[in-house]
Amino acid sequence: MVMIDPLGVDTESFPNMSATDWDAGRDATEHLLSLGHRRIGFVTGPIDQACHQDRLDGYFSALGRAGIQQDPDLVRVGDSLVDGGVARGGELLDLDASPTAIISGSDEQAYGVYQAARARGLSIPHDLSVVGFDDVELCQWVTPQLTTMRQPLEGMATEATRMAIAISRGHGVANSRVQLASELVVRESTAPPRK
Structure with missing residues (x-):
């Protein structure tokens, strides 16, 4: 058995394959x-x-390196679904000092942030920049097209399959924890903040 993108923090029990999520949070x-x-x-x-x-x-690290203090009010826990983006993104946009940009843990949830912004009369990216995660086809269908962190899903599946075949044949694997690099895909949903 090889785990792909394990849900918990116990990544030692089985060989596993994931994306460089910390790097992706920093890069976004x-x-x-x-x-x-x-x-x-x-x-x-x-x-x-x-x-x-x-x-x-990764997000906290990038902020710290830029000399920006963490603000717990700017973080919300969503569910990776559209409704989570509507609800949690709406909470952020309703703050007295609302963010000028929002990163979402998934592209579907980012679409919910789009909906929350539009419900408040905000334009993306002029009033609010949005970045998603995964690079699903939705990114190119929404308007404006979504800037996102592309997860190497095909590569992860390929490498996990190779690992599983090697294990099933009695061969060991050189690394039991493999990470493949994520990539920033800049589209139309990010721009400098309004003055």
Whole structure:
């Protein structure tokens, strides 16, 4: 058995394959920082999943390296679904000092953030920049097209299959924990904050 993107933090029991989620959280945040954003919200997916913990840790690291103090009001725990983006993104947008950008733990949830923004009369990316995770087909169907962190899903499945076949044939695997790099895909949903 080989686990792909294990849900919990016990990654030692079985060989496992995942994306570089910590790096991806950092890269998404650094992209927004490079555009000039300083109040960046984050709507995670289910926080009991290691990938969402890692993405959030990468976000905190990027903020710290930029000299920006962590603000717990700018973090919400979502469910990776559209409704979670509507609800948790709406909470962020209703803050007195709302964020100028929001990172979402999934693309579907980012679409919910789009809906929350539009319900408040906000335009993406002019009033709010949004970054998702995964790079599912939805990213290219929404307007504006979603900037996202592409997860190497096909590569993860391929490598996990190779590992499982090697194990089934009695061969060991050189590394029991393998991570493949995520990639920032910049589309239309991010821009410098309005002055």
